[in-house]
Amino acid sequence: EVDVPEDHPRYQSLVTRHRIEDGVEKGITSTQGLIAEGRGEAFDYLLGEETIPSADRAARAAAAHFLLAEHPVISVNGNVAALVPEEVVALAGATGADIEVNLFGRTAERVQAIADHLREHGATEVKGLTADARIPGLSHERAKVDADGIYDADVVLVPLEDGDRAEALGEMGKTEIVIDLNPLSRSARTAAVPIVDNILRALPNVTRHARDLAGSSREELEAIVAEFDRDAALEAAERRLREGALADGE
Ligand code: PTJ
Numbered sequence: 001e002v003d004v005p006e007d008h009p010r011y012q013s014l015v016t017r018h019r020i021e022d023g024v025e026k027g028i029t030s031t032q033g034l035i036a037e038g039r040g041e042a043f044d045y046l047l048g049e050e051t052i053p054s055a056d057r058a059a060r061a062a063a064a065h066f067l068l069a070e071h072p073v074i075s076v077n078g079n080v081a082a083l084v085p086e087e088v089v090a091l092a093g094a095t096g097a098d099i100e101v102n103l104f105g106r107t108a109e110r111v112q113a114i115a116d117h118l119r120e121h122g123a124t125e126v127k128g129l130t131a132d133a134r135i136p137g138l139s140h141e142r143a144k145v146d147a148d149g150i151y152d153a154d155v156v157l158v159p160l161e162d163g164d165r166a167e168a169l170g171e172m173g174k175t176e177i178v179i180d181l182n183p184l185s186r187s188a189r190t191a192a193v194p195i196v197d198n199i200l201r202a203l204p205n206v207t208r209h210a211r212d213l214a215g216s217s218r219e220e221l222e223a224i225v226a227e228f229d230r231d232a233a234l235e236a237a238e239r240r241l242r243e244g245a246l247a248d249g250e
Helices: 011-025 031-047 053-068 078-083 085-095 108-120 163-171 186-190 199-213 218-227 230-243
Strands: 072-076 098-101 155-159 175-179 193-195
Touching (some): 011 078, 031 230, 053 155, 053 193, 053 230, 072 085, 078 085, 085 108, 098 108, 155 163, 155 199, 163 175, 163 186, 175 186, 175 199, 186 193, 193 230
Parallel strands (some): 072 098, 072 155, 175 193
């Protein structure tokens, strides 16, 4: 897709940037998304650009939540659509989750472009175009969701979300799973399950765990959910950022 030499030491990061740039050109990603990408890259660099053990435990707990849920929904924004469209479809397939486009900077054009992009990558149904319900406590455009989508969901995956909306969804009583490279962000701090990892690695990892856990009983899944310690996961990620791989005790 891009002309980046594979032996370049920053290969993955350059490919990722190109996907986001492409997303902006196609009208999928917002210009704010470029800033979010830069911030994410800095955190990923400090994490060592790998899935740390606490993030893997979080991904497993997320998969258990998905499998226990009555109505799980994966929320997709402009960065998620540009970076991991196929992986979103794969996770939805493995867990029976709905996919809903939900934007911080909502425009009808961008919602449509993202829905089309997801369908090109194999999605059969994409929600978010009806927008016939509202998240209480948010201003008009940012509050829009589908009544039979996020509004009705019991478990929502909100990757790369801004803090306000993460809090508002939490206040609606939903179990929130957040993917965010910044363990200090309000969305990570609000989540029932914060996955501090790059979405490029985290999404396929949740799918892998969901497939692995597909035959488990409710009791087994509930035990995984109960054992997961969100505060410990956030602390482990923060320790890794501050002290590096050798000092984080993992
Ligand atoms: O498409 P829209 O309009 O819904 O807008 C999406 C963005 C991401 C622009 C919007 O939600 C936003 O402004 O988010 P923030 O407040 O910049 O927060 C994004 C968070 O995601 C930051 O904490 C970043 O560190 C983190 N992040 C960025 N890239 C990645 C990431 N986390 C995981 N994986 C990444 N690749």
